[in-house]
Amino acid sequence: MSWEQLLMRLDQEAELVSRRALFFHQAQGKLRRVLLEHRDCSLLPLIRSAVNEGYQEAVLSTLDQVASVAADPGVAARALACIADVLGCMAKGDGGLRSGPAANQEWAPAFQQLERGNIAEGVKELAKERREWLGRPALLVRAARHYEGAEQILIRQAVMSACRFISVGQEEPPPIGHWVLVECPARIDVSGGWSDTPPITYEHGGAVVDVAILVDGRRPIGARARRIAEPELRLVSASGMLEGEVVLELVCQDLEDLQDYCQPHAPGALLKAAFICTQIVTLASQKPLRTQLLECSGGGFEVHSWSSLPHGSGLGTSSILAGAVMAALYRAAGKSTNAESLIHAVLHLEQVLTTGGGWQDQVGGLVPGIKIGRSKAQLPLKVEVEQIPVLEGFPQTLNKHLLLIYTGKTRLARNMLQDVLRNWYARLPAIVQNADALVSNAEQCAQAFRQGNLPLLGECLTRYWQQKKCMAPGCEPLAVRRMMDALQPYVYGQSLAGAGGGGFLYILTKEPSQKDVIQQILAKTEGLGNFSIHTVEVDTAGFSLQLVGSNPKARGDTGSGGHNRSREGLQQGPGLCALPGNVQTAADSSQPPTLA
Numbered sequence: 001m002s003w004e005q006l007l008m009r010l011d012q013e014a015e016l017v018s019r020r021a022l023f024f025h026q027a028q029g030k031l032r033r034v035l036l037e038h039r040d041c042s043l044l045p046l047i048r049s050a051v052n053e054g055y056q057e058a059v060l061s062t063l064d065q066v067a068s069v070a071a072d073p074g075v076a077a078r079a080l081a082c083i084a085d086v087l088g089c090m091a092k093g094d095g096g097l098r099s100g101p102a103a104n105q106e107w108a109p110a111f112q113q114l115e116r117g118n119i120a121e122g123v124k125e126l127a128k129e130r131r132e133w134l135g136r137p138a139l140l141v142r143a144a145r146h147y148e149g150a151e152q153i154l155i156r157q158a159v160m161s162a163c164r165f166i167s168v169g170q171e172e173p174p175p176i177g178h179w180v181l182v183e184c185p186a187r188i189d190v191s192g193g194w195s196d197t198p199p200i201t202y203e204h205g206g207a208v209v210d211v212a213i214l215v216d217g218r219r220p221i222g223a224r225a226r227r228i229a230e231p232e233l234r235l236v237s238a239s240g241m242l243e244g245e246v247v248l249e250l251v252c253q254d255l256e257d258l259q260d261y262c263q264p265h266a267p268g269a270l271l272k273a274a275f276i277c278t279q280i281v282t283l284a285s286q287k288p289l290r291t292q293l294l295e296c297s298g299g300g301f302e303v304h305s306w307s308s309l310p311h312g313s314g315l316g317t318s319s320i321l322a323g324a325v326m327a328a329l330y331r332a333a334g335k336s337t338n339a340e341s342l343i344h345a346v347l348h349l350e351q352v353l354t355t356g357g358g359w360q361d362q363v364g365g366l367v368p369g370i371k372i373g374r375s376k377a378q379l380p381l382k383v384e385v386e387q388i389p390v391l392e393g394f395p396q397t398l399n400k401h402l403l404l405i406y407t408g409k410t411r412l413a414r415n416m417l418q419d420v421l422r423n424w425y426a427r428l429p430a431i432v433q434n435a436d437a438l439v440s441n442a443e444q445c446a447q448a449f450r451q452g453n454l455p456l457l458g459e460c461l462t463r464y465w466q467q468k469k470c471m472a473p474g475c476e477p478l479a480v481r482r483m484m485d486a487l488q489p490y491v492y493g494q495s496l497a498g499a500g501g502g503g504f505l506y507i508l509t510k511e512p513s514q515k516d517v518i519q520q521i522l523a524k525t526e527g528l529g530n531f532s533i534h535t536v537e538v539d540t541a542g543f544s545l546q547l548v549g550s551n552p553k554a555r556g557d558t559g560s561g562g563h564n565r566s567r568e569g570l571q572q573g574p575g576l577c578a579l580p581g582n583v584q585t586a587a588d589s590s591q592p593p594t595l596a
């Protein structure tokens with residue numbers, strides 16, 4: 001029989017249908033393997049073609065099944081992210097923005113199941129609800145958003161695994177009315193940022209080199225806490241002294257006053273979340289707040305927090321502040337802790353607060369000097385920090401070559417974070433390669449520090465900025481590009497701090513002591529924001545925790561000499577480097593305070 005005769009007898013349509021079915025049957029197997037075996041392989045092309053060929057239901061049910069049987073919430077979260085992509089593809093570019101609220105009450109029962117840790121039940125409820133949202137693009141996009149909301153719950157549970165590395169001991173609480181003062185440096189990230197961000201940090205593994213810094217000779221971030229006789233919580237926070245101070249004061253007398261702890265923009269949310277994470281207050285309790293406080297500490301607490309950095313600085317403020325507040329609260333409540341515990345406690349707090357950052361900010365500000373933090377591609381999420389040994393005199397050399405430039409532009413990282421997560425979950429090949437490159441650049445950067453090699457450090461920094469731009473396009477506003485172009489001939493390397501988008505630029509100058517030169521260059525450059533230049537010093541002492549008696553003026557005004565000051569070191573955690581400089585006990589209290 002000839003080929004033509006054969007073709008005439010063949011039901012080509014049926015043949016195509018069966019081949020398509022076979023292809024998508026294989027595809028379902030691939031989906032399962034990639035997700036359950038944690039492979040860094042993009043499923044987006046497969047999802048797109050399944051939707052184009054009308055096989056979305058088969059793909060959706062495979063993803064439901066993977067999410068239900070996954071051994072850990074991290075895998076289940078990735079499966080839900082894939083479902084969001086399927087729904088997004090089904091909307092075919094219509095239906096509005098993927099980013100937006102995910103608070104429709106119809107999805108609440110599913111969310112509640114997931115919150116309770118019943119992943120299989122939650123996934124079933126989600127799938128049931130999903131059927132009502134397939135009718136038109138606007139509904140599909142809203143359903144995709146709710147799947148991303150559900151994914152966030154599971155990421156939170158995955159990150160919460162870090163709580164097992166928080167250890168808290170007992171110690172004598174300071175007397176009622178006596179302040180515990182904590183002051184912290186800011187941080188600059190010199191390489192590896194984004195690899196610390198969940199889920200990347202526990203799916204890929206992360207490494208970040210951070211430097212603890214004084215800005216214009218001061219530790220810009222701090223908190224103080226004390227017990228008070230009244231069984232209530234008094235919260236005071238001040239921020240933004242570079243731009244004018246904003247002070248917020250509020251008093252919580254009932255558990256209800258703390259309910260907005262998970263809304264990052266609600267007044268005092270960070271301080272409220274700190275009371276919950278240190279377990280001084282339990283929200284899900286029958287006992288009223290005053291009873292809890294009386295039983296726990298014989299009265300209430302007053303806590304003040306401050307940052308002299310402008311909002312959206314990129315210098316790690318909110319995470320470092322969270323660490324400072326929790327350190328002060330723990331100590332005021334008669335509990336001892338250590339830097340390793342605080343690093344993990346901040347991860348917990350940021351999940352509770354729903355800001356969901358990575359770990360590099362608190363590693364940068366809570367561990368002194370120059371160090372590399374690492375996390376493995378596994379759960380439970382554990383951060384290990386290694387101090388990078390540098391040549392004698394190198395920190396002083398670095399101080400002369402580093403400058404901070406406030407770009408005059410506030411940045412908001414939230415959208416950036418969402419895009420980074422979406423691209424990572426889609427395992428876009430460029431993003432996966434970039435994650436590998438971030439980690440290897442961090443190891444090379446650590447090596448440059450060990451050698452004291454400034455040009456090599458500059459190369460790492462330049463590469464890092466390219467990598468950040470790949471991870472979060474849009475992190476380089478035009479005014480910042482102009483600024484960086486103007487500075488290019490004078491620097492070994494430069495980068496915006498943290499996620500970028502505005503905030504502070506830090507530069508490693510070729511020549512030492514270049515503040516005036518840089519000022520003149522920028523003054524001549526057109527189209528810049530309202531910039532200002534600040535000195536940087538490596539903070540080799542790290543954050544300090546002091547008992548400062550009852551002097552209310554002891555608020556972080558470095559060198560102001562509060563009465564009865566005594567400096568304490570945090571106990572050292574097993575996996576952590578030494579914390580030189582901040583180990584000073586009550587016996588040293590006769591020494592004049594040497595802060596900042």
Ligand SMILES: Nc1ncnc2c1ncn2[C@@H]1O[C@H](COP(=O)(O)OP(=O)(O)O)[C@@H](O)[C@H]1O
Nearest residue numbers: 237238239305306307312313314315316317318
């Ligand atoms: N004094 C303060 N008390 C409590 N929270 C503060 C204070 N100052 C700043 N914050 C919190 O820190 C956040 C600023 O952090 P962010 O802009 O993310 O800093 P960075 O860009 O340095 O990481 C604010 O949104 C606010 O929640």
Ligand SMILES: C[C@@H]1O[C@H](OP(=O)(O)O)[C@@H](O)[C@H](O)[C@@H]1O
Nearest residue numbers: 193194197314357358413498499
């Ligand atoms: C590059 C990014 O920096 C962030 O810091 P922010 O600027 O958002 O404070 C970290 O919190 C993220 O995890 C990521 O590493």
